Amino acid sequence: MIYITRREHFNAAHKLFNPDWTEDKNNEVFGKCANPNWHGHNYNLYVTVKGNVNPETGYSVNLKELSSIIRTYITDKLDHKNLNLDVDFMKGLMPSTENVAIAIWKELLPHVNKLDCKLHSVKLFETENNYVEYFGE
Amino acid sequence: MIYITRREHFNAAHKLFNPDWTEDKNNEVFGKCANPNWHGHNYNLYVTVKGNVNPETGYSVNLKELSSIIRTYITDKLDHKNLNLDVDFMKGLMPSTENVAIAIWKELLPHVNKLDCKLHSVKLFETENNYVEYFGE
Amino acid sequence: MIYITRREHFNAAHKLFNPDWTEDKNNEVFGKCANPNWHGHNYNLYVTVKGNVNPETGYSVNLKELSSIIRTYITDKLDHKNLNLDVDFMKGLMPSTENVAIAIWKELLPHVNKLDCKLHSVKLFETENNYVEYFGE
Amino acid sequence: MIYITRREHFNAAHKLFNPDWTEDKNNEVFGKCANPNWHGHNYNLYVTVKGNVNPETGYSVNLKELSSIIRTYITDKLDHKNLNLDVDFMKGLMPSTENVAIAIWKELLPHVNKLDCKLHSVKLFETENNYVEYFGE
Amino acid sequence: MIYITRREHFNAAHKLFNPDWTEDKNNEVFGKCANPNWHGHNYNLYVTVKGNVNPETGYSVNLKELSSIIRTYITDKLDHKNLNLDVDFMKGLMPSTENVAIAIWKELLPHVNKLDCKLHSVKLFETENNYVEYFGE
Amino acid sequence: MIYITRREHFNAAHKLFNPDWTEDKNNEVFGKCANPNWHGHNYNLYVTVKGNVNPETGYSVNLKELSSIIRTYITDKLDHKNLNLDVDFMKGLMPSTENVAIAIWKELLPHVNKLDCKLHSVKLFETENNYVEYFGE
Numbered sequence: 001m002i003y004i005t006r007r008e009h010f011n012a013a014h015k016l017f018n019p020d021w022t023e024d025k026n027n028e029v030f031g032k033c034a035n036p037n038w039h040g041h042n043y044n045l046y047v048t049v050k051g052n053v054n055p056e057t058g059y060s061v062n063l064k065e066l067s068s069i070i071r072t073y074i075t076d077k078l079d080h081k082n083l084n085l086d087v088d089f090m091k092g093l094m095p096s097t098e099n100v101a102i103a104i105w106k107e108l109l110p111h112v113n114k115l116d117c118k119l120h121s122v123k124l125f126e127t128e129n130n131y132v133e134y135f136g137e
Numbered sequence: 138m139i140y141i142t143r144r145e146h147f148n149a150a151h152k153l154f155n156p157d158w159t160e161d162k163n164n165e166v167f168g169k170c171a172n173p174n175w176h177g178h179n180y181n182l183y184v185t186v187k188g189n190v191n192p193e194t195g196y197s198v199n200l201k202e203l204s205s206i207i208r209t210y211i212t213d214k215l216d217h218k219n220l221n222l223d224v225d226f227m228k229g230l231m232p233s234t235e236n237v238a239i240a241i242w243k244e245l246l247p248h249v250n251k252l253d254c255k256l257h258s259v260k261l262f263e264t265e266n267n268y269v270e271y272f273g274e
Numbered sequence: 275m276i277y278i279t280r281r282e283h284f285n286a287a288h289k290l291f292n293p294d295w296t297e298d299k300n301n302e303v304f305g306k307c308a309n310p311n312w313h314g315h316n317y318n319l320y321v322t323v324k325g326n327v328n329p330e331t332g333y334s335v336n337l338k339e340l341s342s343i344i345r346t347y348i349t350d351k352l353d354h355k356n357l358n359l360d361v362d363f364m365k366g367l368m369p370s371t372e373n374v375a376i377a378i379w380k381e382l383l384p385h386v387n388k389l390d391c392k393l394h395s396v397k398l399f400e401t402e403n404n405y406v407e408y409f410g411e
Numbered sequence: 412m413i414y415i416t417r418r419e420h421f422n423a424a425h426k427l428f429n430p431d432w433t434e435d436k437n438n439e440v441f442g443k444c445a446n447p448n449w450h451g452h453n454y455n456l457y458v459t460v461k462g463n464v465n466p467e468t469g470y471s472v473n474l475k476e477l478s479s480i481i482r483t484y485i486t487d488k489l490d491h492k493n494l495n496l497d498v499d500f501m502k503g504l505m506p507s508t509e510n511v512a513i514a515i516w517k518e519l520l521p522h523v524n525k526l527d528c529k530l531h532s533v534k535l536f537e538t539e540n541n542y543v544e545y546f547g548e
Numbered sequence: 549m550i551y552i553t554r555r556e557h558f559n560a561a562h563k564l565f566n567p568d569w570t571e572d573k574n575n576e577v578f579g580k581c582a583n584p585n586w587h588g589h590n591y592n593l594y595v596t597v598k599g600n601v602n603p604e605t606g607y608s609v610n611l612k613e614l615s616s617i618i619r620t621y622i623t624d625k626l627d628h629k630n631l632n633l634d635v636d637f638m639k640g641l642m643p644s645t646e647n648v649a650i651a652i653w654k655e656l657l658p659h660v661n662k663l664d665c666k667l668h669s670v671k672l673f674e675t676e677n678n679y680v681e682y683f684g685e
Numbered sequence: 686m687i688y689i690t691r692r693e694h695f696n697a698a699h700k701l702f703n704p705d706w707t708e709d710k711n712n713e714v715f716g717k718c719a720n721p722n723w724h725g726h727n728y729n730l731y732v733t734v735k736g737n738v739n740p741e742t743g744y745s746v747n748l749k750e751l752s753s754i755i756r757t758y759i760t761d762k763l764d765h766k767n768l769n770l771d772v773d774f775m776k777g778l779m780p781s782t783e784n785v786a787i788a789i790w791k792e793l794l795p796h797v798n799k800l801d802c803k804l805h806s807v808k809l810f811e812t813e814n815n816y817v818e819y820f821g822e
Contacts, residue, residue, distance in 0.1 A: 001548065002509050007540040011264065013150040013175035018330060029331060031338060032217035038150035039217040040177005042264050048544075056429055057440060058507030063541055064442060080169035080176040096332030098276050127148065127179050129281040130337055133322075137275065139783050140818040155604055166605060168612060185818075193703055194714060195781030200815055201716060233606030235550050267611055270551040270596075285812065287698040287723035292467060303468060305475060306765035312698040313765040314725005316812055354717035354724040370469030372413050401696065401727055404474055407414040407459075422675065424561040424586035443628035449561040450628040451588005453675050491580035491587040538559065538590055566741060577742060579749060644743030646687050677692040678748055681733075685686065 051117030736802030
């Protein structure tokens with residue numbers, strides 16, 4: 001069993017704002033992240049899968065295929081987008097780093113399951129100072 | 138004469154869209170950057186000043202002062218903001234990396250001029266793959 | 275359950291020197307790190323906590339609070355300090371990267387326990403080539 | 412129990428090519444990596460060991476010793492080499508990142524076992540976008 | 549006048565070996581870089597152009613076009629290649645970082661000249677410890 | 686003419702304290718950097734030389750020689766040292782980043798002058814947020 005990780009990235013706008021709350025409560029909890037006119041980030045996404053090494057290829061997974069899956073189902077839908085408004089699989093979710101990472105896991109899972117490996121983790125950097133990691137449970 | 142550089146950063150939303158053009162022409166020129174719902178970046182800003190070394194301090198400039206100026210006049214106004222909508226000194230400007238860097242230079246110049254040093258350059262990274270540098274002329 | 279990490283940093287002096295040993299033995303074991311006049315590092319500290327996502331905020335933990343705890347109890351006490359001489363919670367400890375990381379864990383634990391999450395790990399980089407990670411057991 | 416990691420690096424050439432396959436199949440599976448005239452990478456290697464802290468030294472392992480073992484048995488044999496042709500412990504193996512990491516684990520294990528710690532993982536970056544991690548099982 | 553830089557990268561094999569010299573002299577001058585079976589690197593290439601800002605776009609140059617030129621004429625020809633054997637514009641040249649950077653300048657110049665900007669510099673990192681910069685004269 | 690740069694590093698302790706001033710004035714000017722018990726940094730040093738390419742080697746300078754000079758005359762004297770107390774060529778100088786960079790230039794110059802190239806700049810990072818660059822005049 002070996003773990004292999006592919007990095008992809010996307011640049012997106014978002015805001016953290018709960019419409020059920022007053023503006024004051026939003027500012028108290030979310031601070032600058034509640035700016036009504038949005039802000040944004042360069043997100044770095046690390047997807048880790050685990051599997052056995054195929055002796056004919058030396059590969060646990062073909063990274064070209066993994067990269068293609070991540071781009072098709074995730075980063076093509078997130079890159080240069082607004083995470084609150086533009087992304088089908090984020091509808092109704094607060095676009096915190098936690099929720100974006102969990103949503104990415106859910107989107108990737110059925111596609112990674114078709115490969116000879118298992119999805120192990122989704123790690124998402126919002127800035128060089130903050131990241132989350134989700135293992136699916 | 139020695140050159141000293143301070144890095145600060147800000148996270149902001151923007152879009153590149155010329156309202157005098159059709160949507161098609163905007164998409165042709167600006168591509169994904171024209172997304173009407175915005176996208177965003179983690180910007181890294183490097184401000185370089187030049188001066189002589191004060192023998193009593195070993196400093197060409199006190200970086201605490203330089204950092205304070207950059208934060209007060211630049212990054213506090215740009216961080217977690219929309220570069221098209223929220224920033225007084227960007228009004229009417231296309232928020233390309235070039236224009237943001239030039240606007241930062243203009244805002245900083247009078248404040249750096251009050252220190253014992255000269256503003257040498259403003260270097261602005263939009264992503265780890267793209268940056269601009271402006272020297273004031 | 276999701277894991278979220280915050281990076282903070284501090285710059286400090288230290289030396290590795292066991293006063294119960296001869297100078298020769300200190301030099302043999304600690305090499306250049308035993309320099310009696312100290313040396314120092316830019317330390318990067320990654321604190322990871324785990325918790326469930328609050329559906330109202332999308333947060334597992336409010337990073338502003340976590341950052342504030344790390345700064346108040348850890349980096350404000352370590353930054354621009356001498357790890358052998360200046361830090362109350364390092365008294366009597368050899369300031370190896372291992373011991374600094376374990377001491378940080380012990381200091382953070384009661385404060386993180388007051389948040390809706392659990393302390394998962396303390397990861398401390400002494401240089402870009404060396405780091406330790408501690409999980410509390 | 413604490414985990415400590417040392418980074419070393421090596422620059423090497425390789426190609427991914429299965430001589431039992433046609434050239435077309437090699438190109439289909441390995442793409443540009445099958446170039447018959449080789450290509451190469453700057454590899455970053457992170458070796459993590461775990462152990463208890465020695466109260467006399469504050470060390471779980473002496474990193475000078477760990478670094479010396481990695482250099483003697485691994486990076487001196489891989490650096491500025493061809494992974495398909497020049498490395499005794501890679502003979503007969505496809506030099507995928509997976510297989511290089513597993514081979515490094517096998518080579519390191521008996522030497523780390525002589526220290527007061529256990530080998531925990533070998534993490535190998537082929538590029539800043541791809542890495543594998545192996546835990547020995 | 550503003551300076552704008554685009555990073556691209558390529559992974560390649562090479563060796564430094566002067567066929568007019570004895571093997572001993574090659575080893576003395578080039579050390580490990582003379583390994584007959586090649587070694588390789590992850591190269592990072594920074595291309596800087598300078599120009600005036602177009603008020604309609606905010607661009608000095610359209611980075612999509614600049615990136616496309618660098619990929620078409622440079623990195624598509626260098627990536628996953630052998631710099632001694634596979635690259636038309638490196639024929640007969642020792643593939644030192646210096647010579648690769650100068651050759652890249654010469655290849656890029658006529659294509660950048662068709663844009664509304666001037667080629668300012670080619671900066672090429674062979675490792676994180678070594679880079680060259682060429683300004684065309 | 687081409688510019689080539691070599692990175693070396695050193696870890697050192699220092700403090701910024703002017704003995705001709707009161708403690709209050711030291712704290713006002715130098716802040717945390719005046720801590721009497723020292724603090725420290727991981728310094729990254731980039732030395733750039735310029736020269737012509739030797740057609741027999743493809744080299745403007747042999748980086749092994751340049752690296753050896755930097756290590757012998759600079760980093761071996763600074764690494765794991767106290768910049769206020771331990772370094773012959775820093776005696777009597779405030780160890781600000783500016784003064785360390787200038788002192789490194791002066792020490793390197795006669796040794797680089799014996800190579801077929803000219804010293805162009807000394808760039809010294811104290812942290813990832815601060816660096817100085819000195820060109821010798």
